C-alpha cells in the first residue's frame with residue numbers, strides 16, 4: 001500500500017515503516033525556539049545535564065516575538081538567549097531579522113526535512129514539503145540535546161482544491177473556510193495534505209499562509225507536495241540544490257478527503273473569539289474597526305504587502321482606523337521598500353513597525369483598548385490575544401484588511417476591484 | 418489515588434486564557450506568572466484552587482500556542498490532573514512532559530465544585546458528589562512511561578534516550 005506524504009517523510013527519517021498510528025523516533029533536520037518559549041527551553045536543556053547541542057549548526061534561537069524589547073524582563077530573556085547561543089554555538093537570529101517561520105522558510109526548510117520548533121506555527125514549513133510541527137519547551141530541549149524526537153505517525157486528511165479563485169479571494173479565504181468547515185479541533189493529531197490543480201499552481205507565499213494555519217484545525221502538520229514551485233522558491237532563496245521532488249503515492253490511504261471548489265469561495269472572516277467562527281466579509285459589512293494589522297507569519301510576506309499597497313495606492317486609511325504594518329522579515333521589508341510599497345502604505349497613513357511578530361500576540365506595537373476591534377491578517381483571534389481580553393479580533397486576508405482600512409468598517413475587498 | 422474538587426471550564430480554553438501574551442514579561446518569573454493562571458477564563462480561579470484539585474474542561478482544551486507555561490502554571494497551582502473531552506496536541510504532550518496527567522473522558526456530568534476521586538491505574542474517575550463513575554481513555558504507552566518517571570526530564574536522565 002502506498003504512503004501519504006507524512007508517512008513517506010517519517011519513514012525516511014526514522015528508518016522504520018512509518019504507518020499512521022505507529023510511534024517512531026525520527027532524526028531532526030532543524031530545531032528552533034523563539035524568545036517567548038526559548039528561555040524555558042534553555043532552562044530545561046540545562047536541567048538535563050546533557051550539556052551539548054546535538055547539531056548546533058541546525059539549532060536556531062529566534063528573537064522575534066518582542067523585538068525590539070518593550071520591557072526589561074524581556075530584554076533579560078534576550079540576554080539569556082544570546083549568551084546561550086554564544087556558549088553552545090547555536091545560531092542566533094536577533095532583533096529585527098524577522099518572524100521565525102518566515103526565516104525558516106527563507107533560509108532553512110527543505111523538502112523531506114523533519115523540523116520541530118517551540119512554536120505552534122512551526123507547521124508553516126509544511127508548504128515546502130517539510131514535516132514541521134510545534135512542540136513545547138521540554139520536548140524541544142530534549143530535541144536539541146538528542147537530535148531526535150518521538151512522533152506518532154498521523155492519519156491524514158486529504159484536501160483537494162480545484163478551480164480558480166475569483167478576484168479579491170486568496171489562500172487566506174480558503175484556509176479560513178476550511179477551518180470553519182472542519183472546526184478548530186477537526187484535525188487534532190492528524191496531518192492535512194493539500195493537492196489538486198489549484199494547489200499545483202499556487203505560489204509559495206500562499207502555500208505558506210495555508211500551511212501556517214493548519215494548526216488552527218488542531219493538525220500536527222499541513223503538508224504540500226514538493227514540485228516546480230518549491231524548486232523555484234528554493235532557487236530564489238539561493239538554495240536550488242536542496243530541492244527534491246516529493247509527493248504522496250497515488251494509492252496512499254487517507255482518513256478522509258475534502259474537496260473544495262476555489263471558484264465558489266468569497267472573502268472570508270473569522271469572528272471573535274475562535275478561528276472557526278467564520279462569516280463572509282460581506283455579511284459583516286459595517287462592523288466598526290479601530291485598527292487594521294497587516295503582517296505576521298500568516299500574511300506578512302511581499303505578496304501580501306503588494307496586494308494591500310495596490311489597493312491603498314492614492315487612498316487614505318479611514319481617520320478612525322489605525323493601520324499597522326509589520327513585514328515578516330528583513331528581506332520582505334527590503335523588497336517592499338525597493339518596490340515602493342512602503343512609500344505607498346506610509347502615504348496612505350500606515351504605521352510601519354519592524355520585522356517581527358509585532359501586535360500579533362499582544363505584547364506591544366498595537367495593543368488594543370477596551371472595546372476596540374482589530375481586523376488582523378494573523379492566524380488567531382482568541383480572547384486576550386492582542387493584549388486585552390476586553391477587545392475583539394477579526395481575521396481576514398490582506399485584501400480584506402486593506403479595504404477595511406479605507407472604509408473603517410469591515411469591507412468586502414471586491415468593492416475596490 | 419487523586420482526590421480534590423473540580424473547577425469546571427467550557428469548550429476551547431486556549432493557552433491565551435491560561436497565560437495570555439500580555440504577561441510575556443513574566444515568563445521567566447514563574448511564581449509571579451502562576452498568580453495569573455487561567456485568569457482570562459476565571460479571574461477567581463488562582464485564589465480559590467487548592468492542592469490536589471482538578472481542572473475540568475470541555476472539548477479542545479489547551480488549544481493555541483505551544484507555550485509550556487500554560488500546563489506549568491496549572492501544575493504550580495497544585496492541580497493534580499486535567500480532565501477534558503478532548504485536548505489539543507501540543508498541550509497534551511507538554512502536560513505529560515511536566516508530569517501533569519491529562520485524562521480524556523466525557524466531562525459532561527461533572528459540575529463545578531464536585532468532589533472527584535481519580536485512580537490513574539484503573540483509569541476510573543469517581544464523582545463523590547453525584548455518584549457517577551467515568552472511565553478515561555488509556556494514555557499512550559510512551560506518554561505513560563514519561564508520566565511514570567515524573568516527566569520528560571527525569572525520563573531522559575534515566576534512559577538517556579527514547580525507549581519505544
Ligand code: SF4
Pocket residue numbers: 065099100101119121296297298356357360361378379
Ligand atoms: S507572528 Fe504571531 S502567530 Fe506568527 S510566530 Fe509571531 S506571534 Fe506567533
